[in-house]
Amino acid sequence: MKRKIYLSLMVCFTLILASSKFNNAHSQTAGTLTFNVNPVSRTGYNGLDHYVAIWLENSTTTFVKTKLKRADSHGSNSHLLVWKGKSASNVVDATTGASLTSYSPLSITWNGTDVSGAIVPDGTYKVWVEFTWNHGATGTGTTTTSLQFTKGPAADSQTLAATGFFTGVSLTWTPAGGVGVQTVENNTGINVYPNPSNGLVNIDMKQALNGSIIVENTIGAVVYEEKVNTSNAEVKTIDLSKFANGTYFVNVQSKNNTESQKFKIILNK
CATH class of the missing domain: 2.60.40.4070 (Immunoglobulin-like)
Incomplete structure (x- = not known):
């Protein structure tokens, strides 16, 4: 009896795995x-x-x-x-x-x-x-x-x-749906747009910020860095047009790095 139950469980598990692989292999993203x-x-x-x-x-x-x-x-x-x-x-x-x-x-x-x-x-x-x-x-x-x-x-x-x-x-x-702003860590109400970008990237800070804007490439090298100290909400525009097309990560962080957000941006000039 135990052997039959074991075999039944194995068959079910195999079918679940096969179904999962089938669905993954046939994903069709618009x-x-x-x-x-x-x-x-x-x-x-x-x-x-x-x-x-x-x-x-x-x-x-x-x-x-x-x-x-x-x-x-x-x-x-x-x-x-x-x-x-x-x-x-x-x-x-x-x-x-x-x-x-x-x-x-x-x-x-x-x-x-x-x-x-x-x-x-x-x-x-x-x-x-x-x-x-x-x-x-x-x-x-x-x-x-x-x-x-x-x-x-x-x-x-x-x-x-x-x-x-x-x-x-x-x-x-x-x-489909575009490449939305991807937020990690604390949500401080910052938006980065447009995405993809032709090189000019807007950073919409909904509140005062004393910290830095740091841009990294896909291997983690810093390609752009700027200190920011605002007393009110502000839209900051940075120019990345001199860099090659590709994927970059925009980090907006407070002075002591107690609050931080990271955004994935695509350059397509």
Whole structure:
């Protein structure tokens, strides 16, 4: 009898674990991805004419959705070969048009859905860019780059170092509901906004404060520090625009560190 009870409990426990893993593996967080890239100007067979495709893949390199395709049928078939091989030329919900005749920054947004309109499971994804400028020979004068991020309930912000082909490569994933001010320790009625920020960050102090504003990066290094001594409520604006896009933590603390709040902020310039 005891053995039967033990086996029953083990079966129930296994089913609970399996159910939990299944639910976690199939979480589908809604949100918005913003991706920016600036192809470096090059002169090809047709002058400044160039073709560009931007698309997403999941962690198994499976195509998810095209977000931008600027090329005529010849360019799509003869030059954007990586994109064509991955997407089978699928452009559902994509911005499309003729080849580009001048160089300027490009930006796309993605709402977390696939070509069927369904929200994809949370996990690791990559944004891919293919850029070709030499229209005189099939498959030449082409380069690609990609940037990885995590889609889920937490915000994610990534940047890529400039190369000879691309600059200004960055992305921000913002889960539905936005990246709210995250407060730890004592709640002293302080708000930090906007979030994400283009570099100017407002710190709304609802009461007098004698202390410091300290900004740290994700490895804990202090990148900004300022002493604050106010006698009344005040909105303090700090300028973080000289720092790279990414995640930072704004600490607002009293002089003796008896009261402190920490806020997660995303820079996306």
